[in-house]
Amino acid sequence: MSKVVLERVQAKFGAQVLETQSFRGDDTIVVARESWHDVAAFLRDDAVTDMAMFIDITAVDWPERAAEEAEEEGVPGAGKRFDLVLHLYSLGKGHRVRLKTRLADGEQPATVSDLWAAANWFEREVWDMFGIKFAGHPDMRRLLMYEEFEGHALRKDYAADRAQPLVPYRNTPDVLDKQAPFRADEGMPFGRRDWQPRDHAWTALDTETADRPLGEAVIVNPDNRRPS
Amino acid sequence: MEPTDYDIDESELDLPTEPMRLAMGPSHPAMHGTIRMMVECDGEMLTKVDVEMGFLHRGFEKMCERGTWAQCFPYTDRLNYVSPMLCNVGFAHAVEKLADIEITERCKWYRVVLGELARITDHLTCNAAMAMELGAFTPFLWMVRAREHIWDLLEEETGARLTHSFARIGGMAKPPTPLLKARLGEVIPAVRSIIDESMKLLLKNRIFLDRMQGVGVMSAAEAVQWGWTGPTLRSTGVAYDVRKAHPYLVYDQLDFDVPVGERGDNYDRYLVRNEEMYQSLRMLEQCVQKMPDDGPINVADRPEIVLPEKKDVYTTIEGTIQHFKLVMEGAKIPAGEVYGFTEGGNGELGFYIVSDGTGTPYRVRIRPPCVFVLQSFPRMIRGHMIADVVPTFGSVNMIGGECDR
Numbered sequence: 001m002s003k004v005v006l007e008r009v010q011a012k013f014g015a016q017v018l019e020t021q022s023f024r025g026d027d028t029i030v031v032a033r034e035s036w037h038d039v040a041a042f043l044r045d046d047a048v049t050d051m052a053m054f055i056d057i058t059a060v061d062w063p064e065r066a067a068e069e070a071e072e073e074g075v076p077g078a079g080k081r082f083d084l085v086l087h088l089y090s091l092g093k094g095h096r097v098r099l100k101t102r103l104a105d106g107e108q109p110a111t112v113s114d115l116w117a118a119a120n121w122f123e124r125e126v127w128d129m130f131g132i133k134f135a136g137h138p139d140m141r142r143l144l145m146y147e148e149f150e151g152h153a154l155r156k157d158y159a160a161d162r163a164q165p166l167v168p169y170r171n172t173p174d175v176l177d178k179q180a181p182f183r184a185d186e187g188m189p190f191g192r193r194d195w196q197p198r199d200h201a202w203t204a205l206d207t208e209t210a211d212r213p214l215g216e217a218v219i220v221n222p223d224n225r226r227p228s
Numbered sequence: 229m230e231p232t233d234y235d236i237d238e239s240e241l242d243l244p245t246e247p248m249r250l251a252m253g254p255s256h257p258a259m260h261g262t263i264r265m266m267v268e269c270d271g272e273m274l275t276k277v278d279v280e281m282g283f284l285h286r287g288f289e290k291m292c293e294r295g296t297w298a299q300c301f302p303y304t305d306r307l308n309y310v311s312p313m314l315c316n317v318g319f320a321h322a323v324e325k326l327a328d329i330e331i332t333e334r335c336k337w338y339r340v341v342l343g344e345l346a347r348i349t350d351h352l353t354c355n356a357a358m359a360m361e362l363g364a365f366t367p368f369l370w371m372v373r374a375r376e377h378i379w380d381l382l383e384e385e386t387g388a389r390l391t392h393s394f395a396r397i398g399g400m401a402k403p404p405t406p407l408l409k410a411r412l413g414e415v416i417p418a419v420r421s422i423i424d425e426s427m428k429l430l431l432k433n434r435i436f437l438d439r440m441q442g443v444g445v446m447s448a449a450e451a452v453q454w455g456w457t458g459p460t461l462r463s464t465g466v467a468y469d470v471r472k473a474h475p476y477l478v479y480d481q482l483d484f485d486v487p488v489g490e491r492g493d494n495y496d497r498y499l500v501r502n503e504e505m506y507q508s509l510r511m512l513e514q515c516v517q518k519m520p521d522d523g524p525i526n527v528a529d530r531p532e533i534v535l536p537e538k539k540d541v542y543t544t545i546e547g548t549i550q551h552f553k554l555v556m557e558g559a560k561i562p563a564g565e566v567y568g569f570t571e572g573g574n575g576e577l578g579f580y581i582v583s584d585g586t587g588t589p590y591r592v593r594i595r596p597p598c599v600f601v602l603q604s605f606p607r608m609i610r611g612h613m614i615a616d617v618v619p620t621f622g623s624v625n626m627i628g629g630e631c632d633r
Contacts, residue, residue, distance in 0.1 A: 028565075058593045
């Protein structure tokens with residue numbers, strides 16, 4: 001890893017860099033939450049740092065540290081509970097850096113998925129596992145767990161043997177167009193004849209064209225036609 | 229019954245098309261069991277794809293926070309279950325980096341031997357499954373036969389065919405068996421000839437080529453943007469291999485090439501994996517020549533971390549106490565955080581580990597290389613046919629255990 005990156009970021013951002021450290025060959029930069037996205041963008045675009053490759057984003061939960069900080073300040077919940085950890089790599093230069101910021105519970109860092117497409121799912125995973133939401137993320141769904149999962153599993157106060165409630169039949173909107181995939185009245189009939197009463201456009205087509213000779217089919221919904 | 233053989237050209241038939249939504253997986257033979265894709269197709273062409281993972285999530289990272297550092301090894305076996313030894317070695321590598329342990333020379337060679345064997349089984353499985361899903365069953369059976377040779381050898385060395393749990397912090401569970409080099413001398417040519425044969429079966433097959441070439445194309449710039457590593461990144465022409473770029477173990481003493489593709493399609497991914505198997509065999513041949521035949525396998529000067537020899541445990545009180553404390557309390561890895569990375573079967577396999585100085589890991593985070601490729605799957609497949617999902621998904625080499633953790 002490279003000290004050059006640390007110096008470069010310190011020179012550029014000054015007081016926004018809270019801390020830098022080098023340990024076992026890994027270089028770490030700790031920045032304030034407000035400059036999280038700026039520093040990440042700088043690391044990617046600067047000619048010296050050149051961090052084109054996103055390696056990983058994850059978090060670490062430090063509830064005891066947060067409790068101590070909150071006690072010092074006298075404000076409950078003021079402690080910075082989470083470390084948000086971003087690893088970056090430069091394919092051209094061959095150096096790596098670890099960018100960290102500290103977050104209180106409920107604070108929202110800016111997403112970096114606009115800088116690296118790869119960050120999209122991993123920020124979803126951080127939300128899923130730690131309950132950290134990213135401001136400006138295009139699709140803040142859970143990644144590994146399901147929608148109805150209660151709590152965030154990698155927080156230290158989530159007991160590893162905790163049982164989850166049973167999930168009733170799901171009526172949440174689906175992801176593709178915010179509609180459940182196969183409601184009783186949509187989709188295509190599987191047979192040639194449709195035995196179920198339907199209120200869908202296909203039914204209209206079927207009944208209206210039942211007596212028509214082929215070749216005079218009615219276009220029910222012109223918007224859905226394949227562009228020619 | 230209405231006639232069905234009417235002439236479309238003569239009748240000005242304009243049938244309305246509605247987008248059809250299909251759920252592929254999680255119980256779909258081509259989805260390898262643990263993934264769901266909601267696809268929307270216009271005719272046979274895919275217009276929208278949403279990939280949903282997590283069906284095999286077992287809480288690897290949470291489980292690691294419960295036991296000792298040594299107890300994480302069985303979990304790492306179950307990450308990438310077609311090359312468990314690489315995950316074993318990768319995790320040991322990260323912990324040794326945090327504890328600042330320099331492992332012995334013989335152990336480095338041994339890890340390279342076992343790791344490269346595992347890499348061959350990984351690529352064999354991927355290519356074989358991909359061919360089988362396209363209907364080529366014979367190459368699948370042949371490649372699995374080659375895999376058997378390697379698994380037999382790994383079983384002789386480690387005692388288990390698949391879930392070895394063989395690496396230890398600061399060494400390996402056992403030293404190499406005396407027959408290792410002789411058996412490698414038998415296995416290497418056998419595996420090589422089988423790979424040759426299976427390539428001959430596939431590379432002149434019109435169906436195979438048509439379904440692989442030009443499908444699932446990814447450019448180098450986009451692959452980097454999506455965080456690809458490993459064979460999939462190299463198939464786009466970027467020669468990034470951790471073994472070359474940041475040599476660990478003894479890879480700097482081995483002579484091998486990094487194969488790259490040109491177009492980044494399924495065919496290139498297949499070819500890169502094939503060539504990597506040849507390179508691994510080449511490395512194994514050099515290991516047979518260069519690996520020392522004797523010498524310690526475990527680090528001797530770190531008794532607070534490395535288990536003592538069984539002989540000492542049963543005959544000396546110091547050994548007994550050391551063994552007891554290491555098993556009951558766990559090795560006290562110094563407080564701190566590191567990111568240790570090795571070249572796994574699918575790419576850069578990283579472990580970000582945090583220790584607070586007690587015997588229990590504070591945080592173990594794995595960087596799963598195949599998630600990055602899977603994440604860009606909608607981008608690769610959009611505009612292709614439904615049938616193209618099968619070879620493209622095969623060439624991604626999504627491993628459920630590693631992907632969902």
